[in-house]
Amino acid sequence: MDQTLVQPELVIGGEHRKSSSDGSTFAVRNPATGELLANIPQATKDDVGAAIDAAERSFDIWSETPAPERAEILYKVGEMIRKDKLELAEALTIEEGKAFSESLAEIVEGYDTVMFIAAEGRRMWSYVSPSEQKEKFCMVIRRPVGMIGIITPWNFPFSIPLWKIAPAIIAGNTVVFKPASNTPLIAKTIVDLFERAGLPKGVLNFVTGPGSVVGEAILNDKRIKMISFTGETLTGHRIAQVNSGLLRKQVLELGGKNPVIVAQDADLAQAIPATLYAAFSNCGQKCTAGSRIIVEKPIHAKFMELFVKGAEALRVGNGMRDGVQVGPLITEAARMKVESYVGIGQHEGAKILFGGGRYNDKERSMGYFYKPTVFDEATNDMKISQDEIFGPVVAIMEAQSIENAIEIANETRYGLSSAIYTRDIRSAFKSLAKIQSGIGYVNQGTTGAEVHLPFGGIKESGFGREAGEIAIENYTEKKAVFIDYSYKSRAWFFG
Ligand code: NDP
Numbered sequence: 001m002d003q004t005l006v007q008p009e010l011v012i013g014g015e016h017r018k019s020s021s022d023g024s025t026f027a028v029r030n031p032a033t034g035e036l037l038a039n040i041p042q043a044t045k046d047d048v049g050a051a052i053d054a055a056e057r058s059f060d061i062w063s064e065t066p067a068p069e070r071a072e073i074l075y076k077v078g079e080m081i082r083k084d085k086l087e088l089a090e091a092l093t094i095e096e097g098k099a100f101s102e103s104l105a106e107i108v109e110g111y112d113t114v115m116f117i118a119a120e121g122r123r124m125w126s127y128v129s130p131s132e133q134k135e136k137f138c139m140v141i142r143r144p145v146g147m148i149g150i151i152t153p154w155n156f157p158f159s160i161p162l163w164k165i166a167p168a169i170i171a172g173n174t175v176v177f178k179p180a181s182n183t184p185l186i187a188k189t190i191v192d193l194f195e196r197a198g199l200p201k202g203v204l205n206f207v208t209g210p211g212s213v214v215g216e217a218i219l220n221d222k223r224i225k226m227i228s229f230t231g232e233t234l235t236g237h238r239i240a241q242v243n244s245g246l247l248r249k250q251v252l253e254l255g256g257k258n259p260v261i262v263a264q265d266a267d268l269a270q271a272i273p274a275t276l277y278a279a280f281s282n283c284g285q286k287c288t289a290g291s292r293i294i295v296e297k298p299i300h301a302k303f304m305e306l307f308v309k310g311a312e313a314l315r316v317g318n319g320m321r322d323g324v325q326v327g328p329l330i331t332e333a334a335r336m337k338v339e340s341y342v343g344i345g346q347h348e349g350a351k352i353l354f355g356g357g358r359y360n361d362k363e364r365s366m367g368y369f370y371k372p373t374v375f376d377e378a379t380n381d382m383k384i385s386q387d388e389i390f391g392p393v394v395a396i397m398e399a400q401s402i403e404n405a406i407e408i409a410n411e412t413r414y415g416l417s418s419a420i421y422t423r424d425i426r427s428a429f430k431s432l433a434k435i436q437s438g439i440g441y442v443n444q445g446t447t448g449a450e451v452h453l454p455f456g457g458i459k460e461s462g463f464g465r466e467a468g469e470i471a472i473e474n475y476t477e478k479k480a481v482f483i484d485y486s487y488k489s490r491a492w493f494f495g
């Protein structure tokens with residue numbers, strides 16, 4: 001696959017086209033170089049309406065297509081991803097900025113998702129149950145939900161859409177997909193892959209443009225029966241508000257401020273590289289980033305010494321360069337947000353041990369780079385310990401005991417991922433039981449989802465789960481079916 005062939009177009013009912021407006025577009029840039037990658041059509045409300053019309057027209061045919069036949073298309077998509085994984089990873093790095101190795105891991109996760117979900121075409125299990133009455137048969141069947149609005153963020157622009165599109169499609173739904181405006185090209189590639197695999201026209205429709213216009217138009221159309229959204233908690237609140245007014249189904253995957261506890265008995269040789277990765281991979285732009293590290297007092301000084309040394313050694317640069325581990329932030333606005341939080345952290349009294357600034361060299365001045373930044377002496381009431389900064393900034397705190405560390409971990413509005421480094425099985429199980437999060441790790445950082453396990457958060461980190469066995473639950477409605485084969489009139493009234 002030649003990624004330069006990806007055309008920035010809307011895809012509505014199988015037709016590839018520009019915006020129906022005056023041809024308005026918006027620019028997408030490489031965050032490592034500032035280079036213009038493409039001008040993307042800015043869809044109008046009418047374009048979104050046309051996309052929903054197309055999804056509606058395709059629904060009957062697609063939902064009546066046998067699920068194993070639907071699966072064949074997913075298998076083909078999976079095979080194409082596998083074959084083109086290097087080109088896809090390159091395209092992802094160029095548009096999103098993450099290091100090539102991370103892009104490759106994301107592409108492989110997309111492949112895993114598609115293949116895992118394709119197998120549902122021959123499963124999608126439900127159950128048969130006994131009846132209270134003789135000669136009656138009871139069972140539960142699954143039906144597709146209908147037309148699904150899929151709205152996704154830019155930080156995992158390949159795998160997150162596939163987490164949603166693959167199960168929606170295997171279950172017989174039709175889709176209107178709006179990707180993040182920072183990463184529409186790799187998103188369009190997904191749509192192209194499905195088309196090349198033979199997905200009928202109108203099953204997967206693609207509209208690009210700002211959330212305030214395109215996202216809102218999807219959200220406010222009553223024909224859309226479910227919204228599957230990943231993004232910021234603030235946007236999630238807005239989406240939940242509209243969905244609740246319409247009593248509509250939803251899955252919301254939102255922000256995080258994920259704690260890593262480092263117990264005094266932790267193996268630091270294992271914990272240091274893992275916490276560095278949790279904090280700084282994808283430049284800290286992960287919902288699961290380990291952005292709060294809570295270290296037990298006896299090893300605090302040693303941990304800081306090694307962690308800072310590790311942060312200093314990180315190779316920050318253009319993600320396409322060999323050996324680079326951390327790429328740029330996604331936009332200048334994202335970098336300015338990080339800068340503002342670094343100022344706030346200093347004002348609040350936390351101490352910067354490393355980072356806290358831009359790079360001055362020629363190459364990195366072209367992109368939105370920022371130094372991995374380590375705050376020590378943070379306390380949990382500080383904004384840098386509570387707000388999702390979504391950048392390479394970590395707040396490190398001291399705890400008096402494991403119980404105290406768990407308390408600190410839980411004092412947050414978020415509850416996505418959490419981790420503990422310890423060799424004590426009691427501390428491990430205590431933290432798994434007590435930390436309020438949808439995902440828990442022991443001796444692994446806060447990142448590293450596997451597609452066959454459910455993913456998602458509690459508290460303000462989200463509503464519902466994705467992947468795992470839940471994927472099919474999300475995109476189907478269960479219908480209870482009662483079949484009376486007695487051929488008798490039953491006594492329906494009591495007494
Ligand atoms: P945003 O919430 O800003 O945007 C997410 C998507 O929603 C984009 O496509 C955006 O469009 C769209 N959108 C924005 N406003 C509206 C609206 N009013 N109605 C409908 N759609 C709208 O998040 P980001 O893209 O900045 O992504 C980063 C966030 O995503 C972080 O908070 C991160 O934690 C979270 N995230 C959560 C994950 C999880 O699984 N829990 C995983 C990955 C990320 P546009 O791009 O045009 O603004």
